[in-house]
Amino acid sequence: MAFRIPFDRVNWQTSAFLIGTVALTVTAVPLYLWYFGLDWFQAALFVAFVTLTGFSITLGYHRLFSHLAFKAKLPLKLFVLLFGSAAFENSVLMWASEHRRHHKHVDHDDDPYDISKGFFHAHIGWLLFKLQPPPPFDNVPDLKKDRFVMWQHRYVHLIAFSISFVLPSLLGAIWNGWRGALGGFLIAGVAKVVVVQHCTFFINSACHTIGKRPYSTKCSARDSFLMALFTFGEGYHNFHHEFQHDYRNGAKPWQWDPTKWLIWTFSKVGLTNGLRRVACETIRSAELSVARQ
Ligand SMILES: [Zn+2]
Numbered sequence: 001m002a003f004r005i006p007f008d009r010v011n012w013q014t015s016a017f018l019i020g021t022v023a024l025t026v027t028a029v030p031l032y033l034w035y036f037g038l039d040w041f042q043a044a045l046f047v048a049f050v051t052l053t054g055f056s057i058t059l060g061y062h063r064l065f066s067h068l069a070f071k072a073k074l075p076l077k078l079f080v081l082l083f084g085s086a087a088f089e090n091s092v093l094m095w096a097s098e099h100r101r102h103h104k105h106v107d108h109d110d111d112p113y114d115i116s117k118g119f120f121h122a123h124i125g126w127l128l129f130k131l132q133p134p135p136p137f138d139n140v141p142d143l144k145k146d147r148f149v150m151w152q153h154r155y156v157h158l159i160a161f162s163i164s165f166v167l168p169s170l171l172g173a174i175w176n177g178w179r180g181a182l183g184g185f186l187i188a189g190v191a192k193v194v195v196v197q198h199c200t201f202f203i204n205s206a207c208h209t210i211g212k213r214p215y216s217t218k219c220s221a222r223d224s225f226l227m228a229l230f231t232f233g234e235g236y237h238n239f240h241h242e243f244q245h246d247y248r249n250g251a252k253p254w255q256w257d258p259t260k261w262l263i264w265t266f267s268k269v270g271l272t273n274g275l276r277r278v279a280c281e282t283i284r285s286a287e288l289s290v291a292r293q
């Protein structure tokens with residue numbers, strides 16, 4: 001059967017943004033670098049924005065708000081609400097609602113990014129095409145009571161635009177006038193959105209495809225060091241699906257999970273507390289039961 005695009009179900013606004021930012025990143029960004037070169041300020045700005053936005057998604061949107069794996073003090077909470085918006089992955093309320101449904105119905109129809117519908121669907125297809133009605137937000141009553149989460153939900157597009165595009169353009173302008181502003185917009189702005197988004201999308205696609213299943217074979221989620229490198233430590237996704245309230249995704253001390261290290265470090269300076277950990281014996285017995293299969 002020939003591949004057919006369901007045009008009647010295309011989410012035009014989201015698709016235009018997702019495709020437009022990729023198009024700019026592969027055309028305007030190289031052109032800018034060709035004409036003006038890359039100075040250290042633009043490179044540093046890009047790394048800083050990718051890091052701050054990426055951690056706001058993994059530490060904030062995912063482990064703090066979706067899984068309540070620890071508690072955070074207000075300054076940290078506000079920071080991840082602001083910089084998480086900059087990834088253009090919608091509000092915490094929407095993200096957490098969809099993510100909790102993903103965990104509850106993983107690999108089944110009600111999973112928004114169900115890998116059984118294919119790699120492309122789990123990666124980005126579920127956003128390009130409206131295959132499901134918007135979530136009723138019936139699984140986030142705790143977040144609905146949080147006035148800061150609701151404030152972010154109300155103004156998420158304005159916050160996203162300001163932090164993600166206006167701020168790096170302004171910083172670029174201070175550094176080097178209009179050239180700096182253009183570079184800031186294209187590199188720390190647009191290219192950063194593309195990098196952070198696709199790293200997040202890999203968790204839903206590649207982390208349900210590549211790697212081992214040491215803790216459970218009940219679902220498609222997999223553990224992969226390679227994916228952890230690209231996802232701030234979220235690549236240990238088999239562990240995460242089995243023990244979703246643990247603040248760690250790579251539970252072993254040597255596993256590459258910078259988000260876990262950051263949460264732990266913040267706990268030492270009082271910015272986070274109540275870090276939830278699954279008992280070692282429980283983890284060990286999960287591993288043993290898989291090994292016996
Ligand atoms: Zn998953």
Ligand SMILES: [Zn+2]
Binds near residue numbers: 062066067099103240
């Ligand atoms: Zn999760």
